[in-house]
Amino acid sequence: MDLKIVSPSDSPDFMTIQLIVTHAGGAHKDDFLACSLLAHLHGVPIQRRDPTEEDLANPAVCVVDVGGVHDPQQKNFDHHQFPRDAPPLCALSLVLQDIGLYEDALSFCAWLRPAEWLDTLGPNETAKLMEIPRAALGSLNSPLDMTLLNRFASHTELDSESPVYQVMCMVGEDIVNYLRTLRERLDYLKEHVQYWTIETDEEPIQALFLEQRDAISEDPSFGIYAFIESEGKENEIQATVSPDRRGDGYGLSRYNDSQRLDFSQIESHEDVRFAHKRGFVAKVSTKDPAQLKELLKLAVVRVVS
Incomplete structure (x- = not known):
């Protein structure tokens, strides 16, 4: 398989990122996609475990969806400590904000808002906001969702040798490229x-x-x-x-x-x-x-x- 994994020195938002840490146990769409973006941009291993205090203090370690801290300067992207009445931002939202693509993603990726709702508000409230029956949410899942999330959850560490990691880099690359080329195309269309x-x-x-x-x-x-x-x-x-x-x-x-x-x-x-x-x-x-x-x-x- 020919796969280009972007190294830190190639990343458009260069920083010497060395590691991505996210929680162990069950995986969800927000942590999977957030880690996919970071894996594409930095090409570093992903460890699924609780972060240490050293991880949280080290800006070379991206801590995703765990740790109780949101601090983009330190590359900490957790939302679970936000108050109940906070906007429904998930780990994916926070990473998209950090790389400057959140507003375009919210405008042009119809799947983002339901992903935020599902992770922060739960299925019942999400179904209400989507104006669909609660049972219909399950119908929107596919074997692709289940297989990728289950395979991601089954690993404690992933790197460029892992097929799951390679797919994650592809997903992250496609999201980034879509949003960046879309902005260029919208500017072109406005003129033509x-x-x-x-x-x-x-x-x-x-x-x-x-x-x-x-x-x-x-x-x-x-x-x-x-x-x-x-x-x-x-x-x-x-x-x-x-x-x-x-x-x-x-x-x-x-x-x-x-x-x-x-x-x-x-x-x-x-x-x-x-x-x-x-x-x-x-x-x-x-x-x-x-x-x-x-x-x-x-x-x-x-x-x-």
Whole structure:
């Protein structure tokens, strides 16, 4: 397996971190993910045990989800000593804050807030906040969750030779890269998107258009949903038009599954390579903005009075 583990000297927030300490016993999502971030950034061993006073006083040792201290300068990231009415921050939140990614993670990682609630408030309160039945929480778990947490919990020490540690570094790397590249993409989109108004016989359709450019050729649609939400336009946009990653043309998509558009209505059009039978997406060959607008107009669902 080719795996790059970032050494301390490569870390963007350089510090000579030597060790990560977290609690023994059962593992939870917050300590697993917090340690995954730190393992990716520093490439040092993880020990699952109670920290010593020397660990807590040593800024070269990251103490995670145990120890009763939150002190980022000393790399201590525990939340259990916070008062009952404190914001629902878990160990993962504290590590994300320390590496400067918490606000973006809270905005763009839908899984973070429920993870905080579950770890700090418990399953009953979490289910209420998520507005789902308590029993539904168990349905959201997968064999991936159970296997990774159980394997992590079964070790007293993990290092770069451990398959579990290697997976943790991958998880941490993906979270960090996603958040850092997403911020770059949001800045790019702010400069380059266009908002189209498509006139219809009823209310106009609002669409977001992104032109094909080399800078976004690998994943042209990345960040579009997050951008729309960050701009507060989630209740205005009905469609997105972005370069097709799989072909030379554009993809037309319903935003938030807007029922005002049904792209199966244009499946026979000469410019349409593919239109999903359920109407939520189409792939087209044309690059002409006027023709793209016309295709959007043809896909509008007309209400029968």
